[in-house]
Amino acid sequence: MAHNNRSMSIYRTLWRWHFYAGLFCIPFVLTLSISGAIYLFKPQLDALANRPYQNLVVSGERSSADAQIGAALAAFPGSGFTSYQLPEADDQAVVITVLDQGRQRLVYVHPYSLKVLHSVVAEEQFIRQVRTFHGELLVGAVGSVLVELAGCWAIVLVLTGLYLWWPRNGRGLAGVLYPRLGRGGRLFWRDLHAVTGIWLAMFVLFLLMTALPWTLVWGTAFKELRQWGDRPMQQDWTLSRAQEHHHDGAMPSGRADLSEALLATAISLQFAAPVLLSPDRQNPALWKVQSQSQNRPLRADAWLDGQSGDVVRVQSFAARPWVDRVIGIGVAAHEGQLFGWLNQLLGALTALGLIFLTVSGVVLWWKRKPSFGLGAPAALPEVPSKSIFFTIIVILALLLPMLAISLLLLWLLETLLLRHLPGARLWLGLVGHGNDTKIR
Numbered sequence: 001m002a003h004n005n006r007s008m009s010i011y012r013t014l015w016r017w018h019f020y021a022g023l024f025c026i027p028f029v030l031t032l033s034i035s036g037a038i039y040l041f042k043p044q045l046d047a048l049a050n051r052p053y054q055n056l057v058v059s060g061e062r063s064s065a066d067a068q069i070g071a072a073l074a075a076f077p078g079s080g081f082t083s084y085q086l087p088e089a090d091d092q093a094v095v096i097t098v099l100d101q102g103r104q105r106l107v108y109v110h111p112y113s114l115k116v117l118h119s120v121v122a123e124e125q126f127i128r129q130v131r132t133f134h135g136e137l138l139v140g141a142v143g144s145v146l147v148e149l150a151g152c153w154a155i156v157l158v159l160t161g162l163y164l165w166w167p168r169n170g171r172g173l174a175g176v177l178y179p180r181l182g183r184g185g186r187l188f189w190r191d192l193h194a195v196t197g198i199w200l201a202m203f204v205l206f207l208l209m210t211a212l213p214w215t216l217v218w219g220t221a222f223k224e225l226r227q228w229g230d231r232p233m234q235q236d237w238t239l240s241r242a243q244e245h246h247h248d249g250a251m252p253s254g255r256a257d258l259s260e261a262l263l264a265t266a267i268s269l270q271f272a273a274p275v276l277l278s279p280d281r282q283n284p285a286l287w288k289v290q291s292q293s294q295n296r297p298l299r300a301d302a303w304l305d306g307q308s309g310d311v312v313r314v315q316s317f318a319a320r321p322w323v324d325r326v327i328g329i330g331v332a333a334h335e336g337q338l339f340g341w342l343n344q345l346l347g348a349l350t351a352l353g354l355i356f357l358t359v360s361g362v363v364l365w366w367k368r369k370p371s372f373g374l375g376a377p378a379a380l381p382e383v384p385s386k387s388i389f390f391t392i393i394v395i396l397a398l399l400l401p402m403l404a405i406s407l408l409l410l411w412l413l414e415t416l417l418l419r420h421l422p423g424a425r426l427w428l429g430l431v432g433h434g435n436d437t438k439i440r
Contacts, residue, residue, distance in 0.1 A: 011163075011164070012377055012378075014160045014163050014164065015160070015164060015377045016376060016377050016429070017156055017160050018156075018157060018160035018161055018164060019365075019375075019376050019377055020376065021153045021154070021156045021157040021160065022157055022361050022365075023365075023374075024150065024153055025150050025153050025154050025157055026358055026361070026362065028146070028147065028150035028151075028154075029150075029154065029354050029355075029357075029358050030355060030358055031133075031137070032134060032147065032150070033351040033352075033354040033355050033358075034351070034355070035130050035133050035134040036134055036207075036347070036351055037347070037348050037351035037352070038127075038130050039127065039130050039131055039134055039335065039336075040335065040336035040344050040347045040348055040351075041336075041344060042127050042294065042335070043294070043337070045126070045127050046127060049125070049126070049127075050092075050093075052117075052118070053092060053093035053108045053117055053118060054089065054091070054092040054093070055091055055092070056091045056092065056093065056110060056111075056112075057091075058090065058091050058111070058112045059112065060112055061112070062090070062111055062112055063111060063112060063113075063114050064260060065084060065094075065258045065259075065260065065262075065263045066257065066258050066259070067114060068084075068094050068096060068109045068111060068114060069081055069084060069096055069258060071109050071114040071115075071116060072096040072098055072107035072109050072116065073098060075107060075116045075119065076098055076100045076105065076107070076119075078100075078101070079098040079099060079100040079101075079105070080098060080099045081096070081098055081099075081279075082097040082098055082099050082104060082278060083096070083097045083276040083277065083278035084096055084097075084258060084263075084276070084277045084278070085097070085274055085275065085276055085277075086263075086266060086267055086273070086274075086275040086276075086277060087111065088273050088274075090111070092111075093108040093109060093110060093111065093117050093118070094108070094109045094110075094111050095107070095108055095109075096109060097122070097276075100121075103121050103122070103123070104121070104122040104123070105119055105120070105121050105122065106119065106120050106121075106122055106125075107119045134147075135147060135214060141216060144215065144216040145216055145217065145402070147215070148215035148216060148217055148218060148402050149402050149403075149406060151208050151211055151212070151215065152400045152402050152403035152406070153403065153406070154204070154208055155205065155208050155209075155400065155403070156403065158197075158201050158204055158205055158208070161194075161197050161201070162197075162198070162201055164194075165194050165197060165198050174191075176194075176195070176198075177195065177198070178195060179191035179192050179194075179195045185367075186364065186367045186368065189360050189363050189364050189367065190364060192356075192360050193357060193360040193361055193364055196353055196356055196357055196360070197357055199353075200350055200353040200354070200357070203346065203350045203353075204350060204353075204354065206330075206333070206334075207334055207347075207350065209330070210327075210330035210331060210333065210334040211334060213327050213330075213331065214331075215402075217401060217402050218400070218401070218402065221401070226323065226324075257306070258277065258287075259309060261308065261309030262277070262287055262304055262306070262309040263277070264309065265289075265304055265309045265310070265311060266287075266289045266302075266304065269289060269300075269302055269311075269314075271289060271290075271291035271293075271299075271300050271302075272291045272293035272295065272298035272299065272300075273291075273293065274291075274292045274293070275289060275290065275291050275292070276288075276289075276290045276292060277289055277290075278290070279306075280303060283303075284306075285305070285306050285307075286303045286304065286305065286306060286312060287303070287304045287305075287306050288301060288302070288303055288304075289301065289302040289303075289304060293337075294332060294335050294337035295332050295337045295338060296317065296328035296329065296331055296332040297317050297325075297328065297329060297332065297338075298317065299317050299328070300314065300315065300316045300317060301314070301315045302314045302315070334347075336348075372426075372427070373426060373427045373428075373429065374427055374428055374429065375429070376428055376429035377429060378429045378430075393407060414430070418430060
């Protein structure tokens, strides 16, 4: 009997965690799934946006790279040169990034006539706005913290969901690996929710774990820990727009001396596109060639002598510390760019599955919600299982500090306030109900 009470207590506690985590995560899962699904197709969207500036009519002699940079700077007086994107074809516009009134601006220059065809502030590009929304909901550090917190609770949501899904009473595979479509009612929605969840669980956990390096709290802590290593960290992702702006720079003089020798050497390296050529910030005598491919294992960097154009040093992705390679591979897969269209398809299906899980979860909640109350699974009298949950919380505190902090705050709120308010206690299910002790 004691064993049954313990099992029921664990089950009910994890069900409550699953319920509250779901309620909190619903708006975030929906918005992040939609924005993430859009960002998966960044290469296609970039190609669509740049289509008007490709297949240009060209004639005469191609202008030098230095002249192209000069045309971009002249179009925005007072701006400074930041980077030159190597063209992938002779008849497409050259994209030059300048620092214009404190903002990065992409300037599209005709490589022959030097006419400025288009310009856009980098942050105002549609795909950049999607990325910013996905990372911080367009509200800066506060949004970044909320997204990180939602991601942490989504991990709880998946793990508790797996526990609740685990087959009991030897009922077979129906409702476990495939739904019982003919049963109707709440059981129909429960099966769809559970079965979809189990097939998506590993993909969702992967996305959540690979998102952590981007987060403000976890990502910053990880970066600090990495600095203790014997090799410098090779971080090619940003934690926030503020960090991104901090690293953006321009030539102090506003101009750049990009010789044809430099350009020819950079092109001959054949790095994965897009490739940026820019003055090295640490050593003004060098220029840096940097692949910005979303498939991060294809990325490489090179440093060229600014006078002769000779290669001084090349660093491939394989030469990075193993931790940074692991994270880079995870980031590439998270963005849908590690193994081509199949990666994009898996990401899109996972996003659609998450949207369906959210909708089916809301339907399940609505069907069991009483006329009064939130409909949370009622708490059972305490039994000796505290050590298990204490261990879980300690592990979470070490791995996911934002989750541990939120758990502590919720526990204090419930213990010190909510349990002492009769209405809140009943509405939140903090008191047991005799008819609500069955396994779902």
